[in-house]
Amino acid sequence: MSGKPLRKTLPWQKEGLSRVERIIAFLEDLPVTQGTLAGTKLKLRPWQVDFIRAVYATDPETGHRPVRTAVLSLARKNGKTVLTAGLALCHLLGPEAEERGEIFACANDKxxxxxxxxxCKAILEAHPELLERVNIIRFNAEIEVLEGKGKGSIFKALSADADTKLGLSPSFCIMDELGYARDAHLYDAMNTAMGARxxxxxxxxxxxxxxxxQVFSRLIDYGVKIREGEAEPDPHFHLTLFTAPVDADPWHPDTWATANxxxxxxxxxxxxxxxxxxxxRSPTLEMSFRNLILNQRIDANVRFIARAEWDANNKGEIDPDELVGRECWAGLDLSAKRDLTAWVLVFPNGDGTFEVLPRFFLPDFDIAGKSDNDRVPYDVWSRDEKARLTLLAGKAIDPRLVAEWIAEDAARFNIKxxxxxxxRIDDLRRELEALSVELPLIEHGQGFKEMGKAVDTLELLVAEARLNHENNAILKMxxxxxxxTSDAAGNRKLDKAKASGRIDGLVALAMALSIAERKKEEAWPACLAEFLD
Structure with a gap:
């Protein structure tokens, strides 16, 4: 290619093209540098064109592109690298370039x-007209635009473990494999830095x-809610999601095509x-296949409760005011001084179903650090009323403050x-006595004998969709x-040591349901005797 004269007019510079058409023309002039198609030019497929049209469409009134956040999720090996590199170059020195732009390709590691x-470097080196306009700085892994559209712009790859992300002003940012980011720090840093453009x-x-x-899951869920009308339309956000339905046959080629x-x-x-x-032939490989090839949100670990079964127990929002005076049972899982404390109330409906009303407590000290350690957004949940997370002042859980919340619930509900x-029950009992609160406290062991019955009860009620947990985020976590884990007799218990994260809320729920069902069973002999009399 080096012996050919440079073209004076490039395909995207032709008159009469729309903004989207210029982007497509730019991308389809880029060379493919690897794989079986190496040496040819990129040819966008209809699904890629649809994504570009959706993201780069302009508002006819303002002439500007409304979309500020674009999410594309699909299975592995579907041409993601070439597409992202092409779009980065499009913003660096192509039709989307601006003077002194800052283009970043963000990844999870170096x-x-x-x-x-x-x-990006390989594409430029195979494209003479673009190559002559840039300076490729190999030592710093940067590309600088020297002349033409986008003059003064710079492209840089940035990893999550980079020393600093301060002082950046991105005009375009690709977040590569965000679904495997350890935390949301890099995403948050780039998202909040774009306001100057x-x-x-x-x-x-x-x-x-x-x-x-995980941050990518939250973005997808937001987009799905918009698409299904569960959230207000957001012209600044776009989602394209290729995923196989969880209930589809994972071994059929038609299912594979939905995610690929x-x-x-x-x-x-x-x-x-x-x-x-x-x-x-392997349950572990099946989970990996579902995640990587079918693009399903499925953990590689075998869950105690299947996601679909848990989701089936979301029956809608619960209004605590409508439960005032209702009979209920409670489970209390007190934490170490700095960990999550769970207080869960269950309200029998009379038809074998239960309303579930949880509340969680954490110290407010270094809540961002706790969010990082547990890899969940406690800081976000603390501002969401539906999560029912209360931050207590101080560095440790104060049993007096927990007792005050329990006392308030005891005054509103008929806790049996x-x-x-x-x-740590002695500390809480002392605080409840100081508040003159009397509650029927029922000791519930955590060993196989008592927790075995609680686990069986919880599993059955979830499987039969007899709970309404209103999709509480922390309880879902x-x-x-x-x-x-099981003992030799087959009894099971929820094992905090082997869990992949906090399970305090589920333990409290299991205990509450267990004593509720136990008391119902104990009432039967009395009812039967009365009937016989």
Whole structure:
């Protein structure tokens, strides 16, 4: 290519093209640098064009692009790297470029960040007209635009473990494999740094994360709520999601195609078929196949409660005021001084179902640090009334403050019993006595004997969709983290030591349901005797 004269007019510079058409023309002039199509020019597929049209569409009244956050989720090996590199170059020195722009390809580690930079470098080195306008700084892994549109702009790969992200002013940012980010720090840093630009764009492209609380999962859930009418329309946000339905046959090629738009094209059908055959013989490989190939949000670990079963117990919002005076049972899981304390009330409905009203407590000291350590957004949940998380002043849980909340609930609801673990109960009992609160406290052991019955009760009620937990975020986290261990007799208990995170809320729920069902069973002989009389 180096012997050919440079073109004076490039495809995206032709008159009469719309904004989207210029972007497409730019991308389709870029060379493919690796794989079986190396040496040819990029040819966008219809699904890629649809995504670009949705993201870069302009408001006819203002002429500006409304979308500021774009999310694309699809399975592995569907051409993500080439697309992201092409869009980064489009904003660096193509039709979307602006003077002194800052373009970042953000990744979870240095090696992944270098891969994104290396792809952009390879494309430029195979495109003479673009190459002559840039300075490739290999030592710093940067690309600088020297002349033409985008003069003074710079492209840089940035990893989550970079020393600093302060002072940045991104005009365009690609978040690569955000679904596998350890935390939301890099996303938050880039998202909040874009305010100085007139039309900034943050684009997150990744396979789905494996849990609901990961930052990429929260972005997808937001987009799905908008799409399904459960949230207000947001012109600044766009989601394109390719995922296989959880209830679809995972071994059928039609299911594979729903998460792999490039299947049978540049995504090898034979390779997916091979991985499916292996996954059918191994539960662990099946979970990995579902996540990476079917782009389903499925943990590689076997859950105590299946996600679909737990979700089926979301029957709608609960108004605590409508429960005032109702009979209920409680479970209390007191924490160490700095950990999560759970207080869960269950209200029988008379038809074998229960309303579940949880409340959680954490010290407010270093709540951001606790969020990082547990990899969940406690700081966000503390501002969300539906999460029912109360931050207590200080560095440690003050039993007096917990007792005050329990006393308030005791005044509102007809609490028939409180199941508790012996851990720190004496401190709480003393505080309740100081408040003149009398509650029927019922000791509930945490060993296999008592927790075995509680686990069985919880599992049955969840399986039969007889709970309404209103999709409480913290209770859902606890359910997703839960792991059971068994003794020689087959009795099970929720094991905090082996859980993948906090399970305090689920333990409290299991205890509350257990004593509620136990008291119902104890009432039967009396009822039967009365009937016989």
């Amino acid at each position: 090696n992944q960040a270098k891969k994104a930079w290396g792809e 007139s039309e900034p764009l943050l684009m997150a492209i990744s396979t789905q994360a494996r849990d609901d609380n 738009p490039a299947l049978g094209d540049f995504r090898s059908l034979e390779d997916v078929r091979r991985q499916a055959a292996q996954a059918q 019993g409180v199941a508790y673990d012996r851990w 606890c359910a997703s983290n839960a792991v059971c």
